[in-house]
Amino acid sequence: AQSVTQLGSHVSVSEGALVLLRCNYSSSVPPYLFWYVQYPNQGLQLLLKYTSAATLVKGINGFEAEFKKSETSFHLTKPSAHMSDAAEYFCAVSPRGGGGNKLTFGTGTQLKVEL
Amino acid sequence: DAGITQSPRYKITETGRQVTLMCHQTWSHSYMFWYRQDLGHGLRLIYYSAAADITDKGEVPDGYVVSRSKTENFPLTLESATRSQTSVYFCASSESRVLAGENEQFFGPGTRLTVL
Numbered sequence: 001a002q003s004v005t006q007l008g009s010h011v012s013v014s015e016g017a018l019v020l021l022r023c024n025y026s027s028s029v030p031p032y033l034f035w036y037v038q039y040p041n042q043g044l045q046l047l048l049k050y051t052s053a054a055t056l057v058k059g060i061n062g063f064e065a066e067f068k069k070s071e072t073s074f075h076l077t078k079p080s081a082h083m084s085d086a087a088e089y090f091c092a093v094s095p096r097g098g099g100g101n102k103l104t105f106g107t108g109t110q111l112k113v114e115l
Numbered sequence: 116d117a118g119i120t121q122s123p124r125y126k127i128t129e130t131g132r133q134v135t136l137m138c139h140q141t142w143s144h145s146y147m148f149w150y151r152q153d154l155g156h157g158l159r160l161i162y163y164s165a166a167a168d169i170t171d172k173g174e175v176p177d178g179y180v181v182s183r184s185k186t187e188n189f190p191l192t193l194e195s196a197t198r199s200q201t202s203v204y205f206c207a208s209s210e211s212r213v214l215a216g217e218n219e220q221f222f223g224p225g226t227r228l229t230v231l
Contacts, residue, residue, distance in 0.1 A: 009155075032217045043205055043222035044158075051217040090157060094217065101146050101165075101209055101218055102173065105157040 002027045002093050006106035014114050019063075019078040021109045023091030026072065031093040033074040034103065035065055038088045047089075050074060061085070086113045117141045121206050121223040128196050129231050136191045136226050138206030145211035147189040148220065149173075149181065151202040158205065164189055165211070196230045203227050 007022040036044040048059025055067040091106040119140040150158040160173030162181040207220040
């Protein structure tokens, strides 16, 4: 069975500082990997996804993530945080070779951006 | 309106009552999903559907029933609500391609359910 671990349920950064949100997966075969963002009182929206093309994936709002097979990681980064980035971020995996398109989510990381 | 909608957005009910949460999507996506979101658990899959009349259990199906007679609708019913079912419920949909696992899921705005 696949699983996802997000280290740090709360992360706080200063505006303009680097954002780093950590995600590690557990799967015998590298899965499809996703990062979703949830703003207050809203549903989730896709930031970016890894499907096996480039290992460095660029997403919306200046975010990017790098797939590292040796570390089973898919950490999310943004060079310079903005106040509007304050939200909850979820890492998710979907199995290759079947599985019905189901996503398994991590427990989420709440990002706070301070002035 | 185009997209994926959920109704009601907020619902308060009592233990033992039956509650149905509605989900409607206008994209004709094959796949639809129901998740619940609880603090410390992230989102957990309740049920999903690959097409009309095809449904399957997810991680936490107990106490819930789904049906899908039309592609665009995927209602979730709590047959006898319990306090442990107090949660935020999200519906999602996605296309069906050859490599299904890579498809993005599109989420509705959620229904906040409180069971007293």
